[in-house]
Amino acid sequence: MIKKLFCAALLCLSTSSWAVDIQPNNLFPKVEMNTTMGKIVVELDRDRAPITVDNFLTYVVKGEYDNTIFHRIIPEFVVQGGGLDPKLQEKPEMKPIVNESGNGLSNMTGTIAMARDSEPHSATRQFYFNVADNERLDPSSRRWGYAVFGEVIQGQEVLMKMSQVKTETNTVLEWPDVPVEPIILKSAKLLPRE
Secondary structure, X not given: OHHHHHHHHHHHHHHHHHHOOOOOOOOOOEEEEEEOOEEEEEEEOOOOOHHHXXXXXXXXXXXXXXXXXXEEEEOOOEEEEOOEOOOOOEOOOOOOOOOXXXXXXXXXXXXXXXXXXXXXXXXXXXXXXXXXXXXXXXXEOOXXXXXXXXXXXXXXXXXXXXXOOOEEEEOOOOEEEEEOOOOEEEEEEEOOOO
């Protein structure tokens, strides 16, 4: 009996260790996102946004972004996702993180950043891609900004195609800018170190 419990404990430990292997010593990890419109690869910047990158990768490695939708698309502004399943149900969130918007990275075309509420330290799992230069989302001396934590290194054309889909106000969510045809993030995976 003790031997079985010991083996079970080891199995749990090894499984949980794997589940949170977010390449902590890799300053520029890469994540591949397979969507219904094509593949996007992002390179993250742990040097400038360590808390944000670790948070995002924890969701990635646990499979929490798989089969979520891009629920907010505004042409020449942003493509946002990561928080809802295809039935428009909110996914579970971890604890909110500290806002790292003052890290020197700007909300320029092709960057990935954390979505949040009006409270500056409220980001959890939702992210967005900038599909225009959105410096107004950067911090200033009078306001917190939105934390950029990486950039698209492959699939920029996929992102731009996504930004042009037809949207409408969704009657379930009562949100504008929801794609008429759902765009699904089928999987997000941390790529092996090069």
